[in-house]
Amino acid sequence: MKRFGKLLLAAAASALLAGCASPALRGTGDLGVVIERASGSVQVVDNSHLTQLSRVNGLGDLSHASLVYSRDARYVYVFGRDGGLSKVDILAGKLVARVMQAGNSIGGAISSDGRIVAAQNYSPGGVKLFDADTLALLAEVPAVDEHGQPSKVVGLADLPGNRFAYSLFEAGEIWLLDAAKPRAPQVTKYRNVGRQPYDGLASSDGRYYIAGLYGEDGLALLDTWQPEAGVRRILPGYGQGREAQPVYKMPHLRGWSIAGHYAFLPAIGHNSVLVADSRSWQQVTQLAVYGQPVFVMAEPSGRRVWVNFAYPHNDTVQVIDVPSMQVIKTLKPGKAILHMEFTARGDAVWLSSRDDDKLVVIDTQSFATVAELPAANPSGIFFSWRAARMGM
Template sequence: MADRTIAGRTGAGRSGPVARTARQARKWLAPLALAAGMLTGCAAPLRGTGDLGVIIERAAGRMQVVETTGMTQLATVDGLGDLSHASVVFSRDGRFAYVFGRDGGLSRVDLLEARVTHRVMQAGNSIGGAITQDGRVVAAQNYAPGGIRLFDAATLEPLADIPAIGEDGKRSKVVGLADLPGRRLAASLFESGEIWIIDANDPRRPQVTRLRAGREPYDGLVTPDGRWYLAGLFGEDGLSLVDLWQSPPMAQRILSGYGRGTAPLPVYKMPHLRGWAMAQDMAWLPAIGRHEVLVADPARGWNEAARVALAGQPVFVMARPDGRQVWVNFAFPNNDTVQVIDTATRQVVRTMRPCRGVLHMEFTPKGEAVWLSCRDDNRVEVYDTTSFSRLATLPADNPSGIFFTVRAQRFGM
């Protein structure tokens, strides 16, 4: 209507310069008017996504959307299926969370609108996934049927299905899936003892490089610079290491026989390597069947540099973003305990018992606080990482994984 009024008065017609100016003004003013309406209470205010995150409520098939600045819950999202071993990755802008459920469901959740935008049942049993460097392809790692499936990140349209068939011709569970530089992925095959490097530059025709790893790789870690992929080995003392800068990549064994001379202890819960435990230029790794963290030195051939004795069997060994601390949680019966290692002295400087069933930990983007999920006490605790004082408590129904959008800017997360 404004275009017709202005054109009629000037005689320039609807395509005249004044009309074009009016259309341009309307184009630019419309978003501002929408923002003004949101800020005056017509809808939720505009906000960024850099301090957002999610808490998985495993028993309810639901997740909370939270913000770390005020340490509050913003919304809940239901209908996410079996979240008993859920994992989450984020779009590169931090707006969308991709939730991988144990039942094989893959859900794309809009964190700002707190709703599921797309959902597919892509497997029978899934334990996580990854998103490529450019944010265009989401990959799911599956137990049943064993394999990796690629999806368009915007629509969840299937792009490729890569069966995890080892050299023995049998299907294998896939673990340790991580994104790499160059639009590649790395994954480990548990039964077949292989590491696969997957080139996803053409996601409809991915190319696979197969490497021998060792007995039963159970999880994988990519170093922050994207150069090294480490796979823990459940079936033997040691880890498998791949130099991703080498062409073609080669796998080598490191820390072989770290338990030599002593009987391994019972393993009540599989350790995890996905904690980015790289600090002080060292790798801090949970030892299978031991109450220890192993410290390996990449500058000296990844040889053992130290060990730190712990209160129990470590599950997550996670480095604070500045690398000064490593926080460790434990398997049953010590899963009420968290220990903090000072990486400068390689000593445990704090032992805490914040709650029952500490399943996961997540640092805020710059590490001034850490969030702990307390499954058996139905809450999440937030602690200051300098004073170790409790900052906040949030109610949650059997919480497990906590994931913050800062992961979108890191390899292997």
């Protein structure tokens, strides 16, 4: 009887420990996070089993939001439109920390060593650096031009060596921030790079930083291997001789839009994708597409590039074959396709259909829809493979 009692006690202790063990033992390599913009929540999904795992609420205004992953891919840092910075444990499915760090924010990045989270801000402008573990403020770098006028910060991207590059919208500048000493960061400023840089892209090797220009045709490029050479203009005059259309949604440069030796970039105000040789940065061609591109994203293999579009063509996705430089597929997967995300090896692409309140999963070989999952006004989709990639 005494032995039976000991067994019962051991079983009870084991059950108690199992109940306390959180999160359950599993990896994060096939997980992802979906922004649910209307409800201020994020949804955690499993892209191997096409399932939804949890929903985390209380993240504020996510009408324009993005996120980055921690180095171990367990946590995501969500940047909300209201200036909130939230740290979410995707294994436990809960909010672990949140700070209100600005009045209006549109994104951020994480340092190459994973210890610093950087937020880019519209209001009051500037960049703030935070400790990735605690979200304690490390430093604040105001964004002011040479005349002391404030500027919105856009296009923040991480670079090797705990550096960040970003653009100043009103000032027309690109700044390179060295956060080797995160409480005393050093900034190199490049003036007069072009009118109204609106977004930025770091190449996957961290060498190039490219800023798109809203105020004029062309882009601005910084070679971080040769920063002393300054910023040079590429792809000027792509709209020459043609009237630009009204821009209903600003295009995004983020994504794997560099495929092989080619860079695929959206043309502002035109129904076309610009193609440049990524070695010389000279224009190769300009591809006509269905509408004004928003995201121009290459599959992990680089063989195909997928494009979604601004209103009124935001129910459509087109696929470009890189060797032939031809559009080979036009899909109508849902209303208001806002974001696309490939699985790590590119077997599928997930699309957010905001106005249909769903996620659409498409097989990239057959172009067949393999699943649809409910989501509340979904926008950004971010898979955990981003934790190991630069510029994401």
